[in-house]
Amino acid sequence: MSSIVEASDLCVHFPTAGGAETVKAVDGVSFSVTRGETFGVIGESGSGKSTLGRAVVCLLKPTAGGIKLDAADPYALSGAAFRRNRRDFQIVFQDPNAALNPRMRIRDSVREPLDILGEGTRAERNARAVAVLDRVGLRAEFAERYPHELSGGQKQRVNIARVLTLRPKLVVCDEVVAALDVSIQADMLNLFADLQREFGLTYLFITHDLGVVSHISDRIAVMYLGKFMELGAADDIAERPLHPYTEALLSAEPTPLPSHLRTGERIVLQGEIPSPISPPSGCRFRTRCPFAQDICAATEPDWREVEPGRFVACHFAGQVTTKGRKAS
Amino acid sequence: MVTADSPPLLDVRGLGIFFRTAAGEVQATRDVSFRLEAGERLGIVGESGCGKTVTGLSILGLLPRAQSRVVGAVHFEGRDLLSLSPRALRGVRGREISMIFQEPMSALDPVFTVGEQIAETLRVHRRMGRKEARERAVEALAQVGIPLPSRRVDEYPHQLSGGMRQRAMIAIALSCEPRILIADEPTTALDVTIQAQIIDLLVDLSARTGTALIFITHDLGVIAETCTRMLTMYAGEVVEDAPVDSALERPRHPYTSGLLRSIPRLSARKSLLPSIPGRVPSPADMPAGCRFRPRCAHGVAACAATQALLDVSDARRARCIRQAELDLPGAIA
Numbered sequence: 329m330s331s332i333v334e335a336s337d338l339c340v341h342f343p344t345a346g347g348a349e350t351v352k353a354v355d356g357v358s359f360s361v362t363r364g365e366t367f368g369v370i371g372e373s374g375s376g377k378s379t380l381g382r383a384v385v386c387l388l389k390p391t392a393g394g395i396k397l398d399a400a401d402p403y404a405l406s407g408a409a410f411r412r413n414r415r416d417f418q419i420v421f422q423d424p425n426a427a428l429n430p431r432m433r434i435r436d437s438v439r440e441p442l443d444i445l446g447e448g449t450r451a452e453r454n455a456r457a458v459a460v461l462d463r464v465g466l467r468a469e470f471a472e473r474y475p476h477e478l479s480g481g482q483k484q485r486v487n488i489a490r491v492l493t494l495r496p497k498l499v500v501c502d503e504v505v506a507a508l509d510v511s512i513q514a515d516m517l518n519l520f521a522d523l524q525r526e527f528g529l530t531y532l533f534i535t536h537d538l539g540v541v542s543h544i545s546d547r548i549a550v551m552y553l554g555k556f557m558e559l560g561a562a563d564d565i566a567e568r569p570l571h572p573y574t575e576a577l578l579s580a581e582p583t584p585l586p587s588h589l590r591t592g593e594r595i596v597l598q599g600e601i602p603s604p605i606s607p608p609s610g611c612r613f614r615t616r617c618p619f620a621q622d623i624c625a626a627t628e629p630d631w632r633e634v635e636p637g638r639f640v641a642c643h644f645a646g647q648v649t650t651k652g653r654k655a656s
Numbered sequence: 657m658v659t660a661d662s663p664p665l666l667d668v669r670g671l672g673i674f675f676r677t678a679a680g681e682v683q684a685t686r687d688v689s690f691r692l693e694a695g696e697r698l699g700i701v702g703e704s705g706c707g708k709t710v711t712g713l714s715i716l717g718l719l720p721r722a723q724s725r726v727v728g729a730v731h732f733e734g735r736d737l738l739s740l741s742p743r744a745l746r747g748v749r750g751r752e753i754s755m756i757f758q759e760p761m762s763a764l765d766p767v768f769t770v771g772e773q774i775a776e777t778l779r780v781h782r783r784m785g786r787k788e789a790r791e792r793a794v795e796a797l798a799q800v801g802i803p804l805p806s807r808r809v810d811e812y813p814h815q816l817s818g819g820m821r822q823r824a825m826i827a828i829a830l831s832c833e834p835r836i837l838i839a840d841e842p843t844t845a846l847d848v849t850i851q852a853q854i855i856d857l858l859v860d861l862s863a864r865t866g867t868a869l870i871f872i873t874h875d876l877g878v879i880a881e882t883c884t885r886m887l888t889m890y891a892g893e894v895v896e897d898a899p900v901d902s903a904l905e906r907p908r909h910p911y912t913s914g915l916l917r918s919i920p921r922l923s924a925r926k927s928l929l930p931s932i933p934g935r936v937p938s939p940a941d942m943p944a945g946c947r948f949r950p951r952c953a954h955g956v957a958a959c960a961a962t963q964a965l966l967d968v969s970d971a972r973r974a975r976c977i978r979q980a981e982l983d984l985p986g987a988i989a
Contacts, residue, residue, distance in 0.1 A: 372847040372848070372849060372850075373847055479935060481935075509703040509704055509874060510703070510874065510876075510915060510918050510919060511703065511914060511915065511918045511931050511932040512703075512931075512935070513918070513920075514918035514919075514920070514929035514930065514931035514932075515929075515931045517920060517929055518928055518929055518931065521926070521928070536847060536848060537920075538848070538921070539919060539920040539921030540920050542920075542921070542925060543920035543921070543923065543925055543926070543929070544920075544926070562925060563925065576849065577848060577849065580848045580849045580851070580852035581848055581877065581921075582851070582852075582855070582875065582877030582878045582880060582881045582882075583877050583880065583881075583921065584876035584877040584879070584880045584904060584916060584919055584921070584987050585880060585904060585987050585988070586880070586900075586901040586902075586904045586905050586987065586988075587880075587900075587901055588901070589987075589988065590880070590881075594852055594856075596849075596852050596853055596856055597849045597852075597853075600817055600819060600820075600850065601847075
């Protein structure tokens with residue numbers, strides 16, 4: 329199995345408005361995404377997960393570290409080759425409304441990526457757009473409509489259709505089901521799974537919803553303030569978290585279970601995520617960590633492989649978690 | 657539950673909400689009836705467009721009068737809130753019954769400090785003086801867990817984070833110690849760790865002050881952790897009314913069951929999620945008979961008739977003619 333994305337010590341920093349300070353949105357993450365897998369990224373707002381997603385599809389250029397897509401450094405390619413390769417790496421965003429031009433018919437929006445590439449005749453491109461719409465569950469009549477005539481779930485299907493026209497290898501899904509009602513969300517997650525099987529897609533699935541991420545992912549990375557805290561197989565992360573932040577996140581998620589079946593008490597983290605302009609010294613999570621010791625402020629924990637394929641950045645990984653958590 | 661000798665704190669009966677649209681009048685809710693006891697925490701759950709928010713707004717007379725019409729009755733302390741004058745209603749709002757919303761930034765006034773906004777409520781309803789109101793505002797901020805309340809009281813909403821703004825909203829809503837707090841998706845815009853803090857805060861305050869909660873949300877997990885009883889709404893009707901644990905364990909309406917089954921957390925990883933086919937009908941195009949029938953896997957001929965909310969037991973009701981015979985999967989299949 330080969331890697332489709334390889335990030336090494338990837339950083340994306342932004343200057344603040346005055347330029348005096350730096351927002352360290354992504355501040356040194358290393359990982360690889362295997363062809364055909366679903367790689368989930370969870371974290372709170374401000375953890376840098378969307379910035380990471382954008383860096384993977386070259387919408388943002390890394391300020392340090394490197395990224396390889398299909399074993400090639402995209403920024404070493406010529407302009408034409410860069411654009412050619414880019415079609416293989418697509419992104420779908422959270423807000424299905426903002427991603428569609430309200431003045432374009434659905435068919436035209438879906439066809440637009442093909443127009444830009446200039447593939448085939450206009451009639452062929454139209455036929456392909458309609459075929460892809462059909463694949464995501466939208467009948468041909470939807471092709472003639474405008475975005476305001478569609479529901480949120482239908483619009484999100486259109487956004488998926490328009491990246492599928494390009495036959496991408498990898499799709500970054502940035503909170504793609506967050507705006508949808510739960511029954512519509514279930515339909516969409518089923519659709520993502522179908523499309524993955526059919527087209528051999530790889531997903532980088534970004535979400536703040538633990539239920540969603542652990543349902544769809546093969547592996548999960550937990551992000552906090554620009555860094556990964558933990559990375560491992562979805563089952564392991566959900567059932568045996570080794571990092572106190574992962575455990576707190578899992579326990580904060582409200583579970584729709586009768587009271588006698590809810591596991592243990594919640595770990596309610598104090599405070600909020602600190603500013604990415606000046607993250608805490610040492611371990612970034614220490615200011616909210618119930619187990620923080622002196623060493624956590626003094627030394628940044630290494631990103632270490634504690635078990636094959638299981639990475640964690642905590643001085644006390646696995647020693648301090650108060651309980652395991654059984655998935656239902 | 658309800659005893660004959662003590663009337664409930666809030667008694668909503670046959671609430672029907674109509675909106676005037678260009679295409680004529682449409683009915684957003686029909687025959688919404690429920691009771692709320694003192695100190696109770698009631699969750700109202702359902703998908704977008706099921707009538708949860710308008711039900712909350714109608715209780716406080718917050719629907720636009722020119723474009724809407726409300727029938728039925730909302731009894732609160734011997735009065736029907738629906739028949740009160742705007743002036744009398746202002747005496748209830750914020751004082752006896754308060755409301756908080758999903759987006760605190762659009763509910764807070766950006767040009768006044770948080771303290772001024774809490775003080776305003778106290779000065780209007782409690783006729784407090786400036787100094788006393790300010791002192792009470794600091795206490796209110798402390799009560800909702802805002803650090804350094806004596807400094808925060810002079811800050812403007814934009815200086816606070818999303819979670820702190822929602823705390824400030826709660827502080828305003830609870831400043832007059834209302835009997836009922838209506839919270840409409842108060843944690844939806846927040847991160848899960850902040851949501852956990854707000855849920856704890858609301859449950860704790862409700863237990864300490866005896867304020868009853870109406871918690872409107874689409875998230876059954878939030879209901880499970882916050883409420884004692886839940887009302888499932890579908891297409892403008894109450895389809896199930898039950899204690900939370902019983903509804904989660906054994907729902908009596910196929911819609912409640914469908915909502916529960918479509919939650920990813922409750923299914924095996926990578927498996928096909930059971931979803932509810934179709935979508936919520938629009939108020940202008942309601943199916944006749946049981947409104948859930950076009951999406952229901954259990955329909956029979958009798959579902960073509962309008963369905964009543966049937967008693968399942970003393971504490972439970974369901975709007976399904978087959979409620980007694982169906983064995984519907986809940987949170988645990």
